[in-house]
Amino acid sequence: MKINLMALGLAATALTGSVSMALAQDAAQPRRDDPAALVAQQGDADGAFVMPGRFSEPDGEKMYRRVCAACHMADASGAAGAGKYPPLANNPNLAASGYPMLVTLKGLNGMPPLGTMMTDQQVADVVNYVRTHFGNQYDDAITAEDVKAMR
Ligand code: HEC
Numbered sequence: 513m514k515i516n517l518m519a520l521g522l523a524a525t526a527l528t529g530s531v532s533m534a535l536a537q538d539a540a541q542p543r544r545d546d547p548a549a550l551v552a553q554q555g556d557a558d559g560a561f562v563m564p565g566r567f568s569e570p571d572g573e574k575m576y577r578r579v580c581a582a583c584h585m586a587d588a589s590g591a592a593g594a595g596k597y598p599p600l601a602n603n604p605n606l607a608a609s610g611y612p613m614l615v616t617l618k619g620l621n622g623m624p625p626l627g628t629m630m631t632d633q634q635v636a637d638v639v640n641y642v643r644t645h646f647g648n649q650y651d652d653a654i655t656a657e658d659v660k661a662m663r
Contacts, residue, residue, distance in 0.1 A: 567630050572641025575634060579626060580642070588646035595622055601646035609654045612639045613662055632656035632663075 569575040577586065583597045584590055590599035606612050616635055619625035627635045633656040643650040 565629065567626075567634060569634065572637035572639075573645075575630070575638040576641050576645075580638065583623070588642065597622075600642050601648070603646075603648060606643050606648050607650055609639065609643065609650065609652060609658075610662070612642060613654055613659060617659070617662055627659070627663075632659040635659045 567575060567579060569578050580600070581588075584600050585597070588599060588601040590601075591597045600606065613627075613635065615623060616630075616639055617625060617627035630638070636654050636656050636659050639659075640653045642648065643653075
């Protein structure tokens, strides 16, 4: 169990790094292949990546690809290795919209509360995207208002 948690922590750290790099690249065009320069640019004396305040992805598909796919894979089939990342494809747990909305907003064990770095609309978009793709056909879309109410 301890090893699993460590592995998930590492995965989350790696993700944070890549997301920070991606965001910073949008803003200032730093070199993606040079994390040290990026850290210096962000002014973090400890050498740790700074959590981005906000994701900038404009729609659910881009958000999925940039953020969720890192753990759940591009085709949402999930992954099992050092940690266990459940598939989101053909997942009956997505039938009740409140559940993926809650997990995205609050996190769940190895999954960070990524929705805290998204606008209400971005959370709604990515939840609606996964609930209508990868073999999921749940058309009762959630709205930014729903997300706001659950925060
Ligand atoms: C850092 C890795 C990571 C990222 C990035 C990530 N997840 Fe997860 N996710 C997990 C893990 C690990 C679990 C399993 C948690 C558990 O059940 O203990 C999970 C579980 C879930 C579940 C519950 C699935 C079920 O069957 O119960 C949903 C829904 C979900 N994630 C959606 C998303 C969405 C949407 C995104 C992108 C905004 C995302 N995840 C990004 C790691 C991640």
